[in-house]
Amino acid sequence: MTSARDRRVYAWENRVVAPLDRSVVPFDRMQAIVDHVWAAEGLRWPPRVRPLRTSRATVATGSRLAIEAPPQLPTWILLHEIAHALTSTAGGQGDGHGPDFVGTYVRLLVTHCRLDRAMLAETLAVDGIGWNPEAKPAFLDQG
Template sequence: MTSARDERLYAWENRVVAPLDRSIVPFGQMQALIDHVWTTEGLRWPPRIRPRKATKAVLATGSRLAIEAPESLPSWVLLHEIAHAMTSTAEGRGAGHGPDFVGVYVRLLVRFCRLDPALLAETLAADGIRWNADARPTFLDPG
């Protein structure tokens, strides 16, 4: 079941993020991108990519242990799923689309898609989407 918060975030992504990042990642390159993002963020043990048939309701899914995706994805969608992986636990508990998830996701969009942080912050505020600019992955490795 999709909440009003989820709908607002999806609408914001389609209106703001999608037009700014039109790059597509083929399935065969997704694990390398996941590994790169994970390592760059100072993490170890990235989730593994697994094939998934896209549906109208769900294009891809992400958790701490796995990201399931179709044959190709826009890079911002893959980053969305990586943000889910970074804000969830192995037991499946996570931040949903709450402020910590959005904060990590925005950080990834700025760092890896080179989107303007001021534009993202302004449009999130205009759409009533709360986010934590200081959010970090749930399970940062010690040392």
């Protein structure tokens, strides 16, 4: 079920992020990008990329252990799923589209898509979307 917060994040992405990043990643390159982002975050053991199980409503999914994707994805959607992987645990608990997820996603967009952080922060504020600029991967605190 999609919450009001989810709808706000998706609407913000479609209005702000999608027009600024038109790049598309073919499936056979996705694991390399996930591995690169994971290493850039100073982490080991990235989630595995695997084919998306058929679903009409789902574009892609991301969790700590796996990212499921179709034959190609816009880069910003792949980064969205990587942000889910970074803000969830192997047990499946995560931030959904909450402040830690959005903070992580913004960091990825700035670092890997070269989007302007101030512009992203301003548009998030306009859309009433809270975010944590200091967000860290959820599983780092799990000893």
